Amino acid sequence: MTDMAHISERVAAFCGTTNIPGYVAGVHHAGGQHIVAHGVANAATGAPMRGDTRFLFGSITKVMTTMLVLRQVELGAVDLDAPVVTYLPEFTLTTPGAAGRILVRHLLTHTSGIDADLFFPAGCGPDALRIYLDGLGRQCGTLFEPGELVSYSNGGMIVAGRMLEVVTGTPYHELLRREVYATAGMTDACTSAEEAILRGTAVGHFADPVTGTVRTTGMFTLPATWAPAGGTPIGTVGDLLALGRAHLAGGGTPAISARSAELMRTVAHDLGTPNVPPVGMGWLVRELGGTTVLTMSGASPGGVAVLAVAPSEGLVFAAYGNDARALSLHDALLSSLLPAAPVALNPTDVALSRYVGTYRSDQLRIEVSVVDGQLEERITYEPADAVQEATFTGFVGGPFVVPPLRYEPVGADLFAPAGLPLGDLDLTSRQYLVSYHGDGPDGPTHRCSGGRMTRRVPSGR
Structure with a gap:
């Protein structure tokens, strides 16, 4: 079993050196599961970070959005190779004809080319994703032809979320609770700040670049228009471990079928450059020490979460730090669990x-x-x-x-x-x-x- 005492020591040392307020991590391996927590969930209140403290999942939500789409594929309601406008006729972009060339699979593999990474329209309630789609058509175009390149795409996942609402007639958050949270056993997960406030919940922090002192974020979540890309879903490390366990042993769980799990972990596009991991559907697909590892990190205002699944090792790692600098601790802990050779980089003469x-x-x-x-x-x-x-x-x-x-x-x-x-x-x-x-x-x-x-x-x- 994983040496959790060693992980706890590394977490305490890192937070002590960097002044990161709090951190929580969990490991599921060989049938056993352990969680460690350190520091505070909120520096302003002094509330402790606990193993069951909730936090924003951020972009890890993209894994769940992909699972929801693939469920509709299995039901025959959606075809991965059909144009998105087949199901979402109101989907448009400012680049003439571009929306009609984007297939459903492009939304899930970050290959749609939608240029909307900084597009944050305000909106809430049941019309939030419709508001996003309407604004997208008036403001945003494309960066490249669909399938040509990879560019991490919040916009693509949000379009997928709106497509799900139209196809199923069900709001995105309700689909998430019913078809992912419930089936994966994510018993503490929720979809709004109003629900999160009823339980201990961490908030993000920002460090002063000069003094190193930290302050709490002034904004808890991104707008509800970003829900399918990670704006609003919230839960615990235990919830993320449950999500990861659904993908062990090749799926075949209530949350995801073996066929859909295989689609998600199969590389769909590889730029062949070390700064962009190969992409599957929803997952980034890394090779660490000869082991295939499915990963996704999730940034939120002043915080960062991570989920990594190594199916062949029966291993799931999940963590959250309420300061973006915790990303390097995520890396260090994952590297200790699955050591890998560093990428080969060499100074080169070029024009x-x-x-x-x-x-x-x-x-x-x-x-x-x-x-x-x-x-x-x-x-x-x-x-x-x-x-x-x-x-x-x-x-x-x-x-x-x-x-x-x-x-x-x-x-x-x-x-x-x-x-x-x-x-x-x-x-x-x-x-x-x-x-x-x-x-x-x-x-x-x-x-x-x-x-x-x-x-x-x-x-x-």
């Missing part, structure tokens, strides 16, 4: 000029230039309106201002932050790498960072 240009996605502009023999990036957030700016800055804990960043080549079309030891870039920290893709007349057509694509546009746009 930097081919990468110079302007790259864009919705509300984000990146200017790439060559400075002192390195690539320099200047990132600018350009909010569409005051509502979206307030939501995004609440999510990240303040104004989104990024200083100029320098990068050095470490592989074919691959760059690492200048001065950062390459050995430190492992597991989720590989998201700090930047890769370039495509071959246009002026150079690469796309830039990828943090799993998100931006497309090359004429300079100044």
Whole structure:
């Protein structure tokens, strides 16, 4: 059985060094299950972090949304290879004809190309996802042709959630409670802050970059318009372990069939670059020490959760830290459970000029230039309106201002932050790498960072 005393010691040491307020982790292995908790769930109140403390699941919800869609596929109500507009005629985008070319499977594999990563329309109640879809059609286009590339897509999962509502005639949250929470044994999970407040619930925190002191978040959840991508579902580490257990031994559980579990863990698209793991349906599919591990992390305002499942090892790992810096502790603990060789990165001589240009996605502009023999990036957030700016800055804990960043080549079309030891870039920290893709007349057509694509546009746009 896993040495939980060792994990508890590592958690206490990490939180003591970083001043992260609280952390909770659980491991299911070889039929046994243990949970450890440390620190406080809320620095303002001093409420302790406990094994049964609730927290926001964040993007781990995407695994559940995928399970809900695949249930409808098994019932014959949805075809993975049908255009989304077959079931959702009102689905449109600003790119002419693009919505009609997006298939249902593209929504689940982050290959739809929908450019909506920073699109946060306000909305609540039973019409929240309809409000999202309406705004999407008026504001957002695409980054690439469906199936061409991978770009982590909140928008794709939200469209999938609205499609589920239309196909089943049932609100998304009700589907989630009935067909995932209940069947997987997620007995403490809920779908709203109103429910969460009735039990001990952790809140996120942000650290001052100068003093290191932490403050509680001023925003608990993202709008309900983001529910299927992870805006609102809440539960415990025990709930996430239950979700993970449903995927052990190849599925075949009340929560998910063996066929659907296989679809989810089968690689659907692999960019072949270390900063973007291969994607299945709902899961990211990593190889750690020769073991296939299904992973998904989930950010929330000032917090971060993780779920990892290694079916061949009978292992599930789940954790939450109420400070985004806990992501590196997630990595360290997962690496201790499933050791893996670090990714091979080597300084490389390349012609930097081919990468110079302007790259864009919705509300984000990146200017790439060559400075002192390195690539320099200047990132600018350009909010569409005051509502979206307030939501995004609440999510990240303040104004989104990024200083100029320098990068050095470490592989074919691959760059690492200048001065950062390459050995430190492992597991989720590989998201700090930047890769370039495509071959246009002026150079690469796309830039990828943090799993998100931006497309090359004429300079100044």
